[in-house]
Amino acid sequence: MPLLKGNIFESLANKVWNGKYADDVGIALIHLGAAGWVLSALAQILMLAHNKDIDKKEKRFLIPQEIADGVVNVGLYYSICQIIKNIGDYMSENIQYMTQKSNDFLKITKPDSRSNLEFIKGFAETFRNNGITTVKKQRQNMSAFLDGTLNYLKGKNVPENFTPGADFKTAFENLAKGRTLEQQIDLVEDVQRNFNGYKNGVGVIAAVGASILACNIITPVVRNIMANYSQKRLMRKNASAVQVEKPSTANVYYNKTQFSTLRYPMPKSGTFSSFKI
Numbered sequence: 001m002p003l004l005k006g007n008i009f010e011s012l013a014n015k016v017w018n019g020k021y022a023d024d025v026g027i028a029l030i031h032l033g034a035a036g037w038v039l040s041a042l043a044q045i046l047m048l049a050h051n052k053d054i055d056k057k058e059k060r061f062l063i064p065q066e067i068a069d070g071v072v073n074v075g076l077y078y079s080i081c082q083i084i085k086n087i088g089d090y091m092s093e094n095i096q097y098m099t100q101k102s103n104d105f106l107k108i109t110k111p112d113s114r115s116n117l118e119f120i121k122g123f124a125e126t127f128r129n130n131g132i133t134t135v136k137k138q139r140q141n142m143s144a145f146l147d148g149t150l151n152y153l154k155g156k157n158v159p160e161n162f163t164p165g166a167d168f169k170t171a172f173e174n175l176a177k178g179r180t181l182e183q184q185i186d187l188v189e190d191v192q193r194n195f196n197g198y199k200n201g202v203g204v205i206a207a208v209g210a211s212i213l214a215c216n217i218i219t220p221v222v223r224n225i226m227a228n229y230s231q232k233r234l235m236r237k238n239a240s241a242v243q244v245e246k247p248s249t250a251n252v253y254y255n256k257t258q259f260s261t262l263r264y265p266m267p268k269s270g271t272f273s274s275f276k277i
Contacts, residue, residue, distance in 0.1 A: 023196060026088075026203025030081045033211050037077055041070025069223060076219045081210040088206035092199040093142045095120065101194040102142070105187070109149075111170035120145040126168065132157045143199075146192045149175075153185050 021028035044066050048059060091097060095116055103116075110119045124141045127133040127148025134157075135144040151157050152172070164172075175184055 023200070024203060025200050026085050026207040029204065029207040029211070030078065030085065033081065033207075034074055034078045037070070037074045041066065041073065045070070068226065072222055072226060073219055076222060077211065077214045080214040080218060081207055084210035084213070085203055085206045088202045089199065090139055092195075092202050093140050095142060098142075099194055099198050101191050102198075105191045109171045109175050111167045111174060117141075123148065123168070123171070126165075127152075130159055130162050132159075132162075142195060146188060146195060150185065150188045150192065153181065153188065 021031075045063060048054060048062050048066060054062070095102065098116075106116050106119065110116065112119075114122075120141050124133070124135075124144035127144055128136060132151050133144045133148035135147050137144075175187075179187065
């Protein structure tokens with residue numbers, strides 16, 4: 001029975017990892033970091049809720065404040081990391097920077113004087129429009145280009161009525177020069193692995209750098225601003241409460257119908273009345 005449980009857990013872990021994170025370690029780091037912030041906030045809230053040394057009135061303020069703090073921490077961390085990682089992914093997918101293998105592959109296949117970016121964008125769009133690639137996101141041009149090229153060579157997802165253009169034919173003729181179909185497929189798969197590894201590395205660096213920026217610079221500043229605002233609001237609330245609870249001067253200090261001259265009844269002493277010069 002323990003072996004069965006282990007197999008179920010292992011199978012679930014492999015399914016989650018292979019389904020989403022295997023090709024994008026950077027997003028895995030971001031999600032794990034966000035989960036850590038969530039667990040940290042929950043621990044703080046539970047500690048406050050079950051701490052008997054903290055007054056209930058203080059808990060009414062501290063627990064909502066901790067919830068707001070947790071939302072800020074998680075929201076800022078995830079947003080900043082995701083934005084910076086998206087920038088890194090965009091630069092990789094649109095070949096702002098690329099590896100030598102990717103560059104060499106484009107030199108082999110590119111049929112004309114178009115820029116590398118124009119070339120892969122055009123082919124990626126052709127593959128998307130005809131359902132040859134499963135990469136549907138518009139910003140993932142290099143991934144769509146390599147996936148579509150590989151599927152086209154394998155005859156996978158290619159519509160029967162697909163009519164390639166002249167530049168399309170020329171690109172695959174260039175790829176086929178001196179290579180068998182199996183060698184072409186091996187070449188594209190090698191370039192694809194190289195690109196995915198490069199993109200993964202950029203994603204990891206972007207995620208780690210963004211987490212440092214979020215955790216150590218931006219989040220503490222925003223949290224301090226919110227804490228100062230909450231403190232001032234609490235002080236105003238307490239001051240208002242004191243004013244409301246303060247008794248009315250007319251009722252406590254004097255009543256005009258009873259006292260005509262004195263607000264406070266002064267104690268009488270015979271000391272000065274018996275003193276004679």
